Amino acid sequence: MDADVWNEQVAQGYDESSAHMYAPDVLGPAVSFLERRAGRGPALEFAVGTGRVALPLSERGVRVAGIEKSEPMARELGRKPGGDDVALTIGDMTTSRVPGTFSLVYLVYNAITCLLSQQEQVACFRNAARHLQPGGRFVIEVFVPELQRLPPGETARPFHIGDRHVGFDTYDLVNQQLVSHHYTIVDGQGSTFLSPHRYVWPSELDLMAMLAGLDLSERWADWNEAPFTASSRSHVSVWQKPSHGSASP
Template sequence: MTTYHERPAVPAGRYSDDHAADYDRWFGKPGITAATVDTLALLAGEGRVLELGVGTGRIALPLARRGFEVHGVEASQAMAARLRAKPGGEGVRITLGDFAEVPVEGVFSLILVVGGTLFELPSHEDLQRCLTAAAEHLEPEGVLVLDAHVPEALAVAAASGVPEVVSESDDHLILCHRRIDPSTATYHSHYLVHEADRTHHLRVRFHYASPGELDLMAERAGLRLRTRLGSWAGGPFTRGSAYHVSVYERR
């Protein structure tokens, strides 16, 4: 018999703890991951790499396999444990803590916060705090790279009522519908996860900012936009883009 499990909306950090064991199986996207790693490897140069919200190592481990010295910050002990248990996981230096504080020592040629992870922070103040702290840990020629949904595109998709197919395989199907609240600059991602023996509903809360708002925060942090792409595959960012990959450098 199929069973149903529903929980109230939770911050993304707690969601990571609760579902660390399923995260890779549910949300692993090999094609996107490969394109992301290729782009980041070109930007990293020969210096150290720091991933904020390193999770289970989807990006950190492939970068480490390419010879980079990779550090990561992760709030979820469960996610960090999954990373450490993977082949090569011992080679990624993990700091447990709030990634908005960037609680590490030294400087890096590449700092990244990807997979929409930046919007896990609960407020604009926290977004600003994160960008400011990250800027302080960049080498003079280093770059900060982030990706995120474009809020206007999220609103259009939400209004359509058509759910996104996040992941599907022989043993599961994940659909997502997002509900936007412009008054609080938040959106809730409603995930319907159907597996052979269970179907459950996850609601995760995120706090968003537009690309322009992120650029202003970056300026306050002493950074400037170097380039913005419409995808990890390298397509241009246009008025119709639903997603952006933004690269910031020191001013």
């Protein structure tokens, strides 16, 4: 499934289709937030993709490594200025190991939901914990499921409407699955992209962290550290590895 979704065509057009995520008011706060949590230690990005976050974080002096399952996405990262500065491992973020330990492991832009089962998501937390130094932090940025905004009997909800991109999600409420539909116009040509996801609640993520030996230390509505409330549509959560021990394998 991953090979079919994150293929060469998608990788080559990914930055253009995600241009709104490169806007300074979107990307800047994310990089600053992660830089502060990394401190003086190295950082590891799960699902590093084409380097939207890893490259500017590296430019700020943070030593960044990345795990990426899609070889086409990884090639796009390698072609960019500074791409060679990101130590890249091709593999699955649930099982792949990177040499050394890190003060920060992070997973952004809803990438945790690309793992389509609860078991895989739990394995991701455990793999993050294995890579963390004592006192290190695991950061996830992910949407809050939009179920409260679904009228009775409807299963679709838009998440972005722009001049060159429209996106909406369709929900399978029984199986906690959704499919993101992207419709993009580049140079007058239209393209479509569908990606499957498993949506997950903040409380469920907290339980996954607990199973991995991590403790919740922060939860914000966004990278600007706005308070997280019942009406928040996303969250940035931080779990920390205890300084006095190691996480469970």
